[in-house]
Amino acid sequence: MKTLLLRLLLVTLAAGAQAAEITGRVTLPKTRTAPVVNKRYEVVSKGGVVATNPPLAVVYLEGSFPAPATPPAATMSQKDLTFVPLLLPVQVGTRVEFPNLDDTYHDVFSYSPAKRFDLGRYRAEERPVPSQVFDVPGLVTLRCDIHEHMRGLILVLATPYFTVTDADGRFRLTGLPAGKYLLKAWIDSRTTREQPVELTEGGALTVDLP
């Protein structure tokens, strides 16, 4: 058993040492308008400025990869009447927790074909934190049944190799295996850019997706 574990560790270290990486830039659409909060019948209202919602892209390597040994976990919070992060890429099989960090109720739901659910209303201190397993690839649009301006996105991918760009569209994908793949940039529900790439062990590529 010890020998087996040692071999696994060596293989992992070797793979890490020889992993490829891709850096580049995705051309993003212009900045979206920040939402307007409907406060008509909330007699008492606080603040009023919701964070802007800059367009971001998810860059990922499409190929045939084994399923993870243990289900990955991720978090999509509700904070200041906004989903944080606004865009969350996850691998198929990931369990996503939805902690409520506001002092008011939210009711997170999705009618997207990739995942249909409704978490109901739960208090911030309730445990366990409500969660869902995302086991079908696709785009899941999150909404709140109480705050109509709230929108969040979970992109469920059949790959463990993905990252979110910064607001300028820059990205860096590391720890990639050698081989021929398709590099894709998901920009919105209608726009995905792609480019074939060939990765060598320890190699580094620069790929822009205009």
Place this chain on the structure above:
Amino acid sequence: MNGATRLAWALLALAATARGQEDILDRLDERLTASSASGLVRARLSGTLDVEAYAFQQPAPGLIVAAGTALFNPRLTAFLDVQLGPRVYVFLQGRVDRGFDPTDGGTEGRLDEYALRLTPWDDGRLNLQVGKFATVVGSWVRRHGTWENPFITAPLPYENLTGMWDIAAVRSTATLLRWSHVRPKNFAGEQFADSRFRLPVIWGPSYATGASVAGDLGRWTYAAEVKNGSLSSRPEYWGPDEVHWSHPTFSGRMGYRPDERWDVGISASAGSYLVPAAAPTMAPGHDLDDYREVVVASDVSFSWHFWQFWAEAFVARFAIPLVGDAQTTAWYAEAKYKVTPQFFAAIRWNQQVFGKEIDGMGDPVRWGYNTWRLDLAPTYRITPHTQLKLQYSVQPDDLGGRDYQQTVAGQFTVRF
């Protein structure tokens, strides 16, 4: 098949095709939001398109004014929300429909609400608002929109017509009993010609004109308003050019939220329920302020996971010089449960009891029919922007010659 039915079927067909196409209305939502370059000024146009149909028995229930036993009632509601920095908020509500409440009249357009709100501090301790907007009394206002309301009709206290009029003063108990149709019991299968004059305890969301101050003090909230119409006043008298600036109505609510689940409140309101046109009918030596509607109300709501509960109780007293006070108590309890992410069901029990007046023979007699109403309503959210709601209501029939009066209603809504 008439035009209205064709339209209803067409919208249902649209709903069927809309399933899975939520992206289209999301994109429309983005296009209807505008912002200044700095993001300091932002505006959003949104709304609902409702197609309602009612089948009922005469006399038409609640605030429905129609001669037949069926009514088709389409409605387009548009909202404009404008945020100017963190301190200033403006909203407008415009509607195109067949009347503020369901009627068989022609199509009309109105600006139902417009208000300017100032919030000087970030913590919401003070909000100042002027304009024409919903009352601060009670808790139903927050969910009276067609998308948020689990039912198609309002709770009983918000729509059950009493025998009190606003265009003429009651001068005797006999008059009050006649206007209430208690004596004589004179329904002959026709709609009541006087239903446009009769008043409920509180008329729907009561979008009267005025100013309010409201705030959030930790777990406590407060709100007070001065308006140009009483809670029972009709929509025709809610505008800024309408009556009662010299006889304003004062209302307020104190709320307490021990945690996210609970919201408890008490409300009160006082103001003249008569309009100036009623002056010639008032008792000698009295003015509008002597004909006051005083309302004390309490509300409680609880929500947790897939359950939501609401309850409100109103005690209303209409002052009638020379006759005495006419009192009525109305309440309801409502529950909603989300059965699946897209399907929820709601049940509501409503009740109203009337006090007694002394008639000409010296006998006490109730000035209205004690009543109850059971409402059941399932709703299916087809997409995040479309829903189909049904409602069945039953209540005792005191005037129509039947044991019970039944109403069936359907409402298809597109939210954008």
